[in-house]
Amino acid sequence: xxxxxxxxxxxxxxxxxxxxxxxxTAERLARDGALVAVHFARNDAAAKHVVADIEADGGQAxxxxxxxxxxxxxxxxxxxxAGFANLGAPAGLDILVNNAGTTVMKGVDTMTPTEFDTxxxxxxxxxxxxxxxxxxxxxxxGRVVNLSSAVTRIAIPDILAYTMTKGAIDTFTRVLAQALxxxxxxxxxxxxxxxxxxxxxxxxxxxxxxxxxxxxxALGRIGRPADIxxxxxxxxxxxxxxxxGQTLDASGGTAL
Numbered sequence: 277x278x279x280x281x282x283x284x285x286x287x288x289x290x291x292x293x294x295x296x297x298x299x300x301t302a303e304r305l306a307r308d309g310a311l312v313a314v315h316f317a318r319n320d321a322a323a324k325h326v327v328a329d330i331e332a333d334g335g336q337a338x339x340x341x342x343x344x345x346x347x348x349x350x351x352x353x354x355x356x357x358a359g360f361a362n363l364g365a366p367a368g369l370d371i372l373v374n375n376a377g378t379t380v381m382k383g384v385d386t387m388t389p390t391e392f393d394t395x396x397x398x399x400x401x402x403x404x405x406x407x408x409x410x411x412x413x414x415x416x417x418g419r420v421v422n423l424s425s426a427v428t429r430i431a432i433p434d435i436l437a438y439t440m441t442k443g444a445i446d447t448f449t450r451v452l453a454q455a456l457x458x459x460x461x462x463x464x465x466x467x468x469x470x471x472x473x474x475x476x477x478x479x480x481x482x483x484x485x486x487x488x489x490x491x492x493x494a495l496g497r498i499g500r501p502a503d504i505x506x507x508x509x510x511x512x513x514x515x516x517x518x519x520x521g522q523t524l525d526a527s528g529g530t531a532l
Contacts, residue, residue, distance in 0.1 A: 281309030282513050287365050289313040289356055291344060291406070292376025294322040296473035297423065300501035301373055302326055304509045306335030311365050313356045314339045315376065336363055344376050344402035345394060349409040357413070369413045371512045374403040374422045374445075379438040392437050399441035404448065417460040419512040422449050423504075424467040426527040442467075446523045453521030462520040464511045469527025471499040494529025503528070 288305045292298040294316035306312045316323035323339035330337040338359040342352035378398045380391045425442040453463035470489045507526045
């Protein structure tokens with residue numbers, strides 16, 4: 277039996293969607309019927325591959341480039357508008373998923389100011405000003421989902437600055453939910469733990485590392501991008517209409 281397309285007529289922008297959790301999220305939302313803008317920063321070929329896979333599966337998508345660490349958000353959003361229009365969608369946006377992010381494996385003793393500023397530019401500044409840019413585009417009753425991390429409740433000194441950026445996302449989520457609530461727009465965050473993505477590349481070809489990491493997860497395995505994408509899909513669905521301002525742990529029970 278085919279699953280009902282719960283997001284038909286909806287438009288979505290997923291940042292950092294050429295790989296990992298972003299890619300899985302774009303593909304899942306498209307399967308649910310949304311028309312998806314697949315944002316990417318540099319890897320044009322990977323983004324086009326995501327679009328091709330979505331189209332091969334019967335969905336609609338297009339790729340849009342922008343370096344969120346330094347981009348002109350107005351130009352990026354104009355390109356998003358044009359992409360939706362080219363595919364016959366009405367003006368505006370229903371779903372924004374702030375997924376794009378970066379990390380630097382350094383502690384307080386070795387982090388440089390440039391690395392610190394780059395982390396905050398991509399992980400904090402970009403979601404803030406992207407939301408600012410879509411306020412007039414985002415339909416009443418829309419959805420915003422931000423990607424946080426389980427590290428905000430687990431002290432890992434080697435990624436202190438990264439953890440700070442995700443703590444900022446949790447606060448951003450809660451306060452933005454209050455600000456947009458009168459418009460019926462929900463704002464939530466998803467906090468993954470270990471997930472097999474490029475950000476955790478050290479785990480991908482490392483069975484010993486995976487076993488060690490899995491031993492700290494209640495459900496006994498490393499997360500997959502689809503595990504997180506499915507949680508995002510729930511939060512943007514009508515089933516989650518009464519949930520807002522929350523950071524939902526999706527770590528399989530890491531470090532309980």
